[in-house]
Amino acid sequence: MRALVVYCHPVAGSFNAAVRDVVTEGLHQAGVEFRLCDLYPRGFQPALTEAELTGYLDEPQNRAPVQQDVEDLLWCDTLIFVYPTWWYGLPAMLKGWLDRVMVQGVAFLMPDGANKDIRRGLTHITRLGVFTTCGASWILTQLMGAPGKRTLTRGLRSILAARCRTVFMAHYLMDSSTPASRSAHLERVRAKLARFIG
Amino acid sequence: MPRALVLFAHPCPESFSAALHSTVVETLRRKGWEVDDCDLNAEGFSPVLTEADRRAYHDEPDNISPVQGYVERLRAADAMVMVFPVWNFGYPAILKGFLDRVFLPGVSFKLVEGKVKPNLTHIRKLAAVTTYGGTRMRAFMAGDPPRKCVTRAVWHVCRPDKMRYLALYDMNRADDAKRAGFLSRVADEMKAF
Numbered sequence: 443m444r445a446l447v448v449y450c451h452p453v454a455g456s457f458n459a460a461v462r463d464v465v466t467e468g469l470h471q472a473g474v475e476f477r478l479c480d481l482y483p484r485g486f487q488p489a490l491t492e493a494e495l496t497g498y499l500d501e502p503q504n505r506a507p508v509q510q511d512v513e514d515l516l517w518c519d520t521l522i523f524v525y526p527t528w529w530y531g532l533p534a535m536l537k538g539w540l541d542r543v544m545v546q547g548v549a550f551l552m553p554d555g556a557n558k559d560i561r562r563g564l565t566h567i568t569r570l571g572v573f574t575t576c577g578a579s580w581i582l583t584q585l586m587g588a589p590g591k592r593t594l595t596r597g598l599r600s601i602l603a604a605r606c607r608t609v610f611m612a613h614y615l616m617d618s619s620t621p622a623s624r625s626a627h628l629e630r631v632r633a634k635l636a637r638f639i640g
Numbered sequence: 641m642p643r644a645l646v647l648f649a650h651p652c653p654e655s656f657s658a659a660l661h662s663t664v665v666e667t668l669r670r671k672g673w674e675v676d677d678c679d680l681n682a683e684g685f686s687p688v689l690t691e692a693d694r695r696a697y698h699d700e701p702d703n704i705s706p707v708q709g710y711v712e713r714l715r716a717a718d719a720m721v722m723v724f725p726v727w728n729f730g731y732p733a734i735l736k737g738f739l740d741r742v743f744l745p746g747v748s749f750k751l752v753e754g755k756v757k758p759n760l761t762h763i764r765k766l767a768a769v770t771t772y773g774g775t776r777m778r779a780f781m782a783g784d785p786p787r788k789c790v791t792r793a794v795w796h797v798c799r800p801d802k803m804r805y806l807a808l809y810d811m812n813r814a815d816d817a818k819r820a821g822f823l824s825r826v827a828d829e830m831k832a833f
Contacts, residue, residue: 453695489681529743530789531731531736531739531793532736534688537732537733541728559778560774586792587784588783588788590785593729593730596785600778600782
């Protein structure tokens with residue numbers, strides 16, 4: 443098992459950093475090989491540029507601007523995201539990671555004469571883990587249609603292995619969280635991760 | 641004169657999104673709107689919420705200083721039209737970053753006793769003009785997150801009288817006729833906006 447952990451939060455001591463640490467410790471203790479992709483310290487540039495978009499369909503040159511990320515994606519069989527939910531969705535930097543790294547020929551295959559829709563490209567990824575925090579309540583998030591969760595657990599999942607094992611966990615109402623609610627959440631993350639990789 | 645903020649998020653001037661953007665801006669102007677045409681890529685908008693931004697996020701009104709100009713443009717708007725391609729079941733990052741950085745507490749919403757209260761209620765009309773590479777069924781199966789981002793999350797802070805979500809699905813296989821049909825539908829909707 444090889445896990446790629448994609449982490450996205452601007453503040454070093456944030457609760458998301460604690461979640462990330464629980465995840466990476468859990469992987470380490472289980473003897474799982476993992477790579478951590480920490481987007482903020484890299485200064486990852488999230489906007490897909492005109493040049494990149496113009497070359498979007500040209501394989502394999504389209505991998506060049508995000509070579510390491512593509513290698514990590516091809517290397518792993520487990521993909522784990524840790525990030526805060528902002529505006530019911532992914533932070534722009536993480537959204538941009540998808541926009542720039544999920545290139546044609548790696549992440550998906552374009553429709554052709556025989557295929558009417560996009561086809562999966564990441565069929566070697568058989569596990570998807572999503573660990574996030576939400577300022578909003580669970581009920582408000584559901585009323586909004588949980589677009590962030592769906593972007594990953596349905597949208598992205600649709601280009602991973604067909605029966606990809608998926609786990610989603612969120613700490614809701616972060617702005618009124620307490621030390622007790624946060625540590626309880628970390629415990630739940632620990633337990634969930636153990637089952638997820640078990 | 642009513643004022644419309646047009647948020648555009650595609651980097652290529654020859655793209656179909658750019659054609660939709662021109663149609664929106666020109667049609668609104670012809671119908672007497674004062675259009676604030678905000679091309680996020682051309683303006684070099686930085687979508688990244690920085691550590692300093694995050695730390696000051698809840699400090700009203702100081703939180704707006706890094707994006708003061710954009711906040712003023714948003715506050716001056718009577719209508720907002722978002723023109724963007726759907727990528728990976730969501731907004732392009734540059735447009736998502738506009739929400740992250742400009743839709744701040746005290747700007748787009750007020751937190752009152754932990755509850756979100758709409759604060760962009762001067763935006764009486766809201767529209768999105770978008771394209772999906774995949775089919776409508778494919779988007780539906782994923783819960784169509786970008787549609788919900790606009791018609792629920794952005795709607796929630798504006799509570800507009802009128803909302804339109806204009807989408808062309810299956811762009812990967814769309815022919816000229818289908819694209820032209822969508823352009824004329826967008827023009828009609830903007831005329832009646």
